[in-house]
Amino acid sequence: MFKLLIRLYLVTIVTFGAAIYVVPELIVALFHDRFMSYNVDMSRGMQTLLVKQFQPLPAEQWPGLARDLDAQFSPLRVNLLPIADPRFTADEQRQLQQGQGVLRIGEWGWRTRVVSPLDGNQAIELVMPPDPFDMNVLYWSINVLIGAALLGGLLLWLRPHWRDLERLKRTAERIGHGELSVRTQIPRSSNIHGLATVFDTMAQDVENLLNQQRDLLNAVSHELRTPLTRLDFGLALVMCDDLPEASRERLQVLVGHIRELDELVLELLSFSRLQNPALVPDRVEVALDEFVDSILGSFDEELEAPEIVLDVRLEGAQQRFALDPRLTARALQNLLRNAMRYCERRIQVEVKVTAQGCEVCVDDDGIGIPEQERERVFEPFYRLDRSRDRATGGFGLGLAISRRALEAQGGTLNIEQSPLGGARFRLWLPA
Numbered sequence: 204m205f206k207l208l209i210r211l212y213l214v215t216i217v218t219f220g221a222a223i224y225v226v227p228e229l230i231v232a233l234f235h236d237r238f239m240s241y242n243v244d245m246s247r248g249m250q251t252l253l254v255k256q257f258q259p260l261p262a263e264q265w266p267g268l269a270r271d272l273d274a275q276f277s278p279l280r281v282n283l284l285p286i287a288d289p290r291f292t293a294d295e296q297r298q299l300q301q302g303q304g305v306l307r308i309g310e311w312g313w314r315t316r317v318v319s320p321l322d323g324n325q326a327i328e329l330v331m332p333p334d335p336f337d338m339n340v341l342y343w344s345i346n347v348l349i350g351a352a353l354l355g356g357l358l359l360w361l362r363p364h365w366r367d368l369e370r371l372k373r374t375a376e377r378i379g380h381g382e383l384s385v386r387t388q389i390p391r392s393s394n395i396h397g398l399a400t401v402f403d404t405m406a407q408d409v410e411n412l413l414n415q416q417r418d419l420l421n422a423v424s425h426e427l428r429t430p431l432t433r434l435d436f437g438l439a440l441v442m443c444d445d446l447p448e449a450s451r452e453r454l455q456v457l458v459g460h461i462r463e464l465d466e467l468v469l470e471l472l473s474f475s476r477l478q479n480p481a482l483v484p485d486r487v488e489v490a491l492d493e494f495v496d497s498i499l500g501s502f503d504e505e506l507e508a509p510e511i512v513l514d515v516r517l518e519g520a521q522q523r524f525a526l527d528p529r530l531t532a533r534a535l536q537n538l539l540r541n542a543m544r545y546c547e548r549r550i551q552v553e554v555k556v557t558a559q560g561c562e563v564c565v566d567d568d569g570i571g572i573p574e575q576e577r578e579r580v581f582e583p584f585y586r587l588d589r590s591r592d593r594a595t596g597g598f599g600l601g602l603a604i605s606r607r608a609l610e611a612q613g614g615t616l617n618i619e620q621s622p623l624g625g626a627r628f629r630l631w632l633p634a
Contacts, residue, residue, distance in 0.1 A: 238312040250319040280330040383410035484527040534605035545569035560633040569625035577618040
């Protein structure tokens, strides 16, 4: 709010300050004749009185009278000058020689010098001096108070706008965190009610689309499991018969495809459940060293291969930490499976616990992930070109499920360049 207020106030005060100086000059220039005639009328009486003071006296006494009047009129200045004085322009000298007065105007169209001819050679000048310092301070104080009043008015005007914009911002943040049913609840009297209405309509459409997508995904996934189970059971019965070896091998390939489809359906169901905004993590305190050991235990067969070396580093992992065991285990399993799929030989798991939270890094020495692809690999069904082959590529859901499982607990999952040369997946859970 303050940034917006300061910007708006700076624009207003700069415009106001510029207008104070520019607009009067412009108006005086456009209506110069009217300002001149007005000031002539206003100064005519003073000019007549000054001239009458000099006319009864001989010219030799005029300098002394001028000095007396100058002292009496102070701070105004009264000067006796020859008409031929170079401070007068040629036009002003001609006017004085013809018996006409001369007038000069300054800022705001106010007269600054009034000159009246006494005879064909001399003239009496009345000069309005500039304002003293203390008066200038008072005038500037007036401008400062006007600026403060403008600031107060802007603050009063901006506050309801800012309140409604903050409500709109909070609603957008809550929708971004999965609370699709929230709405702005901005009253009709608000100046941004039209914007809020459009936003609420958009939010409702997004909620409907996501609900339809989730319902369709759930329905299709559940419906697929039944025929897949029947096919698996039917093929198992067929393989019980006495079949030629070639037919049995082809049937084994079909069973593998069916189970691959069944695994895909399970992945889809898992991803759909994690997309549910009503998902509430079931946090319990676990011993991290035991928790990590139990996850690694599910990969005993893969780790028995001599070409894969797994290093585990635990720092502060002996203490207990609150997390959702099911979601966290699923995320770590996917990351380890991904590392095993793409590593050359070595995998490293590092667990570090601090007062702020728990950090788990899974590194591999594979070819890594290009920087421009590091966010896209978390998109559902997105696979890098090198992983199109089913032998290594999977379904493209594992990393998406891992990130969503951590975000449901308020955590994060990011990709970096690994010190081992491949990819580093950095998992973070807040305390």
